[in-house]
Amino acid sequence: MNKNGSVVTAPATPSSSRSTSISAGSGVTSPNINLFQEIVIRLMLFAFYFYFEWKEAFVRVIHPEEMWLYKNPISPSYVPLTLLYPAVFGLVGLVIIGHFVRSRDFHDFRSAWLGFSLACTLNGALTDVIKVAVGRPRPDFFQRCFPDGQMNEDMVCTGDPWTVKDGRKSFPSGHSSFSFAALGFLSWYLFAKLHVFTERGRGQTWRLLAAGGPLFAALMVSISRTCDYHHHWQDVTVGSLIGLTVGYLSYRQYYPPIGSRHCFVPYGTEVLSPSSNRKPVPKRDKVPDESESDTKTLLEGEDKDSKWT
Numbered sequence: 001m002n003k004n005g006s007v008v009t010a011p012a013t014p015s016s017s018r019s020t021s022i023s024a025g026s027g028v029t030s031p032n033i034n035l036f037q038e039i040v041i042r043l044m045l046f047a048f049y050f051y052f053e054w055k056e057a058f059v060r061v062i063h064p065e066e067m068w069l070y071k072n073p074i075s076p077s078y079v080p081l082t083l084l085y086p087a088v089f090g091l092v093g094l095v096i097i098g099h100f101v102r103s104r105d106f107h108d109f110r111s112a113w114l115g116f117s118l119a120c121t122l123n124g125a126l127t128d129v130i131k132v133a134v135g136r137p138r139p140d141f142f143q144r145c146f147p148d149g150q151m152n153e154d155m156v157c158t159g160d161p162w163t164v165k166d167g168r169k170s171f172p173s174g175h176s177s178f179s180f181a182a183l184g185f186l187s188w189y190l191f192a193k194l195h196v197f198t199e200r201g202r203g204q205t206w207r208l209l210a211a212g213g214p215l216f217a218a219l220m221v222s223i224s225r226t227c228d229y230h231h232h233w234q235d236v237t238v239g240s241l242i243g244l245t246v247g248y249l250s251y252r253q254y255y256p257p258i259g260s261r262h263c264f265v266p267y268g269t270e271v272l273s274p275s276s277n278r279k280p281v282p283k284r285d286k287v288p289d290e291s292e293s294d295t296k297t298l299l300e301g302e303d304k305d306s307k308w309t
Helices: 035-054 064-070 081-103 106-134 141-145 161-167 174-193 205-227 233-252 289-304
Strands: none
Touching: 035 106, 064 141, 081 106, 081 174, 106 174, 106 233, 141 161, 174 205, 174 233, 205 233
16 A cells, blocks of 8 residues: 555456455454453453452561561662653553554554553553462561561561552562563564564664664663562562563454564455455455466565555
8 A cells, every 4th residue: 555545456467357455554454353342351451450459468477587588678669650651651652643643544553552451451460460369578578567677576567557568569570560561562563563573674773673672661660670679580570571471462462473574564454356346355365376476566565665664
């Protein structure tokens, strides 16, 4: 499809009078997605996350001889949630909306938001369920439990109840899992749009750096959680793996692999027949031998008209 929105059509060849066209915008037929159902599922996942966010964690027995693990000083978060959430949602929203303004592809716009919202809500629900089930104390738990520095024999905390409750939710790191789920999704999105792993963009370092930037940002957020003594290194490692996995799986629900030739268009993009009497033929269907050359010409033309290159 050309940048002006017109459909690219292959020239006729002696071997076939039929022509096919591919569209990444207005000619796309949407996949079978129940939008109302998808929204309800995400609201349920968010409610699940919110419920476990306030729930008491498992009270794990702490022996006096292991208390040294939890005697780090209390310090403010290097990356507080009041900064992390606006920064991540703002960055992802800016990229997705920016691509929509450039391409006018509503199908891609909807798929991107569905994938991103699934990554965030699913990751939040999984992370908080594990936090509550494990109940691992944070590295600064001693100061939360005994703010006066005096530990009693019964190990009964005398600190603020909310601070103590939050101090038992160290594993896994929520900052790490959220960062890798959200920014990881953004990286997969950019890897595809910039053709980083296809013949179009492979070997061009600027594409790799631009698309991989969000992953590096997520890594730095995760590292900061050990520097401010809010998490152990195991919490950060597992949280990062959870977020990375959820982000990738959520992306693949709506987009093909980032190494695919058509990675820059979401599932539901189909090869369409120019005749109104013919039904759309999915891209995955085998094209008759006599029109293979036509289809190849079209696919190459579509790659050249990718809005991001």
